[in-house]
Amino acid sequence: GEDVEQSLFLSVREGDSSVINCTYTDSSSTYLYWYKQEPGAGLQLLTYIFSNMDMKQDQRLTVLLNKKDKHLSLRIADTQTGDSAIYFCAESPRSNDYKLSFGAGTTVTVRA
Amino acid sequence: DVKVTQSSRYLVKRTGEKVFLECVQDMDHENMFWYRQDPGLGLRLIYFSYDVKMKEKGDIPEGYSVSREKKERFSLILESASTNQTSMYLCASTQTSGGYTFGSGTRLTVV
Numbered sequence: 210g211e212d213v214e215q216s217l218f219l220s221v222r223e224g225d226s227s228v229i230n231c232t233y234t235d236s237s238s239t240y241l242y243w244y245k246q247e248p249g250a251g252l253q254l255l256t257y258i259f260s261n262m263d264m265k266q267d268q269r270l271t272v273l274l275n276k277k278d279k280h281l282s283l284r285i286a287d288t289q290t291g292d293s294a295i296y297f298c299a300e301s302p303r304s305n306d307y308k309l310s311f312g313a314g315t316t317v318t319v320r321a
Numbered sequence: 322d323v324k325v326t327q328s329s330r331y332l333v334k335r336t337g338e339k340v341f342l343e344c345v346q347d348m349d350h351e352n353m354f355w356y357r358q359d360p361g362l363g364l365r366l367i368y369f370s371y372d373v374k375m376k377e378k379g380d381i382p383e384g385y386s387v388s389r390e391k392k393e394r395f396s397l398i399l400e401s402a403s404t405n406q407t408s409m410y411l412c413a414s415t416q417t418s419g420g421y422t423f424g425s426g427t428r429l430t431v432v
């Protein structure tokens with residue numbers, strides 16, 4: 210989506226941390242999401258953050274939100290081979306609208 | 322286990338054929354969506370529906386139509402398939418702002 214931008218590829222060594230970055234344009238976004246897509250599958254909701262938060266942690270996942278810069282990141286600690294997938298950032302532009310705008314997706318490749 | 326089911330994983334159709342892609346959800350969600358996914362372009366919204374018999378155009382509705390006769394079912398119709406409609410099609414549903422539930426996708430090839 211033109212309103213949400215992500216880098217297309219990330220290569221990371223097994224055991225290292227991965228950081229996937231995303232920028233969005235709509236300052237009125239209420240929720241921001243991270244989805245994971247494994248090969249041949251649909252998208253799975255990984256985590257989301259409400260716009261009045263700046264950080265959310267869930268096990269190996271840490272989401273950071275910089276609302277001033279409209280920047281969202283997803284950090285995966287101790288990256289495993291099972292983390293190889295496409296990761297999509299998405300924003301919900303208006304509080305009463307369930308349409309999401311997706312980024313193009315970041316393909317994460319975990320190498321041994 | 323709640324889910325969104327797309328009727329076909331893989332489909333091959335000829336140019337000019339009328340194609341139906343079916344999506345069924347068992348979560349009583351009001352909102353349903355059809356996206357297409359192409360490499361480097363991410364997900365682009367084709368059509369969505371907020372309720373039975375209601376439909377709204379998304380960002381790329383040309384060449385597509387939809388039908389929502391029952392709450393649980395949202396169908397995407399390609400009136401006359403063309404090769405540029407070869408893509409992965411993803412259906413999703415949601416009730417609140419808590420995020421979508423996606424189907425597994427239908428990979429359509431038009432030859």
